[in-house]
Amino acid sequence: MRPIGDTAREAAFTQVMNYFRRNREEMRRVIQTEVDVSLEKEGYIPSGKVDLLLGSDGKLELLDFKTSPRPTGSPALLEAYERQLCTYAHISERRYDKRVHRLFLYWTAEEQKDRALMAFPYRPERIIDAGRYFDQVVARIQAEEFQVTQPPEAGICEECDLRMLCGAEGIL
Numbered sequence: 001m002r003p004i005g006d007t008a009r010e011a012a013f014t015q016v017m018n019y020f021r022r023n024r025e026e027m028r029r030v031i032q033t034e035v036d037v038s039l040e041k042e043g044y045i046p047s048g049k050v051d052l053l054l055g056s057d058g059k060l061e062l063l064d065f066k067t068s069p070r071p072t073g074s075p076a077l078l079e080a081y082e083r084q085l086c087t088y089a090h091i092s093e094r095r096y097d098k099r100v101h102r103l104f105l106y107w108t109a110e111e112q113k114d115r116a117l118m119a120f121p122y123r124p125e126r127i128i129d130a131g132r133y134f135d136q137v138v139a140r141i142q143a144e145e146f147q148v149t150q151p152p153e154a155g156i157c158e159e160c161d162l163r164m165l166c167g168a169e170g171i172l
């Protein structure tokens with residue numbers, strides 16, 4: 001964790017206020033924020049945090065905030081975020097015993113809501129794919145396979161906490 005500078009603090013405040021002004025109606029549907037989710041699996045326990053859980057008419061909606069602008073030309077990045085949302089949806093359904101209806105990303109650096117909000121339909125087959133992918137990644141971690149044979153697209157590395165290390169080791 002790094003201390004936040006004045007410029008970043010002001011930018012964050014602007015994004016928060018912008019979100020608040022454009023989403024007052026949504027506030028009524030908030031069920032919970034920063035929801036801890038975890039699930040016991042064979043040999044490991046995935047855990048995470050859902051930024052925002054919304055609901056009405058017995059249906060759940062999950063929203064994850066991203067502080068960057070809406071990306072263009074980054075399909076692998078969006079696929080990774082959708083996979084993350086699918087994993088959270090799967091866990092939330094078990095926890096609340098309610099069907100997840102929609103999944104959202106919200107790009108808070110975007111001024112206009114129609115640019116900021118990105119919806120993904122809930123597709124059960126994507127949930128199964130996300131679970132399989134997660135199992136594969138865990139298996140590779142447990143086998144201590146840490147080599148990066150092919151770096152992902154630039155947008156993913158820009159968001160990654162390990163980019164300094166990968167730069168120092170010549171991977172990027």
Ligand code: SF4
Nearest residue numbers: 151157160162163166
């Ligand atoms: S910075 Fe390194 S660890 Fe992070 S996504 Fe890129 S290649 Fe992977």
